[in-house]
Amino acid sequence: MLLKELGEFGLIERFRRAIKLDSSVVKGSGDDCAVIKWDKENYLLFTCDMIVEGVDFLADTRPELIGRKALAVSISDIASCGGIPRYAVVSLGLPGSFSAEKAEKIAKGIFSLARKFEINIVGGDLSRAERIVLDVSMLGRVEKRNLCLRSGAKQGDIIFVTGELGGSIAGKHLKFTPRLKEARELVKNFKVHAMIDISDGLAADLSHILKESGVGGFLYEEFIPQSKASRNLKDAIYSGEDFELLFTLSRNDAKKLLDAKVDYCKPIGEINGKRPVLRLLDSSGREKIIGPHGFRHF
């Protein structure tokens, strides 16, 4: 069977079955970060992301933006677990015919975002490769009480999203600012039940939350905030790389958040039902089941 037939998630599922973990691992594969015991107050978060020429950026993408994106996607993963990014290592594969100046610009994109978010770039690996490839692994810290996983959504929760969705391919996917400040504000002021960053698309990532939490949910079509760059509602629901936060709060906390007029968060739906099914409700109350379609590598 070819990878494109089995699919990305099919392969990952097969991988996961082969993994053995000891008791120091709080959460292994299957969330935005792995969670490892650290000290009395904190967990260690560990995540990696590979970005590849022709898939995540193009050969003529500005090199600073390539470096920037490589780091930004990992910061977004740490943020969506409620943590603070601290350390990163960067592997970089480049062709021999690549210009040293361009390589330095990739590095500049990494280092300037690292400085902005106070992340220590503590190591790396440089390799020859036919096409540009970057891999960033990042470590973060999260207070035990602030840890957010995909699996915490509860019946009756309100579903929120930050910012606006869709059309990221027009540029946002290279220039987004990871929602770290917002994530930290949320976990400090509310009991966030479940959180994920939207990388595969709203429908796909909300489906991850539903599946891991063992609950159903529905979205109010008219409440989904569409970005100006999105072509239509479908684009806002299914297209990937928005890197916005998608999270759920109890009704009480939801009311508190709405009363506080936190302008970057919008309620878009509710957790309801015991089967992990996602429904879309239009303004006249008609509902349809929507699949977890979104961006997939295979």
Place this chain on the structure above:
Amino acid sequence: MLLKELGEFGLIERFRRAIKLDSSVVKGSGDDCAVIKWDKENYLLFTCDMIVEGVDFLADTRPELIGRKALAVSISDIASCGGIPRYAVVSLGLPGSFSAEKAEKIAKGIFSLARKFEINIVGGDLSRAERIVLDVSMLGRVEKRNLCLRSGAKQGDIIFVTGELGGSIAGKHLKFTPRLKEARELVKNFKVHAMIDISDGLAADLSHILKESGVGGFLYEEFIPQSKASRNLKDAIYSGEDFELLFTLSRNDAKKLLDAKVDYCKPIGEINGKRPVLRLLDSSGREKIIGPHGFRHF
């Protein structure tokens, strides 16, 4: 300027100047692992290694061996800092036309070595790529007193190496067992001043120790253990990917090690001189300066 003109180490040097680190980082880029403060007794070790089709293995290399190598090189880095590998994340880039069975065999190579060394594979990233690329990031633990860096070699130290050198390209580079057991035995029983694993080649990696320690050194030509697979002495000195341990001990500890008849370690030279120059002495006492030549990506 092209990368192949500036060279791998030239580019890395340029990168390093741009890095800012906070006081929680004991050692950043420039050793086998980054070293980060963890708790009262231990440091956290953090390393990454990227392996690429056509450079580190071939398209028709047995897939289990590809996965195995990706993990083994990082274990070797943790070992050469004196530590114990604990957690890893794996990024895997594969073509869409790749077979799912072959992908599972790559994973099998990773997981079976992980089980052998009791390493938790806690996460990963799967991406589409034109050619096979793997990146492993690994975390390890090392007791503060057992940390080994490249920078600790001292005047009068004896230089040792484990195993035999050269000819790794014939197969060892895909099948080597990382010298973790040996490294832990060494750091527990001796005060290892400096240690590195031989990935770029004996001359290149010993030069890293000399440079970082600010000392000179010489090798006794006749003492260098040549593997059967090596074509000649030059091959044993300059070819990469032996993944043996290269380390220095005080004369007292060296005597202890020799008396203990630790059969996997051979003395091959001495630390001598204040300038980081490496000399080779032949059996009739003639010496020549040898350069830090070895495997380079650019």
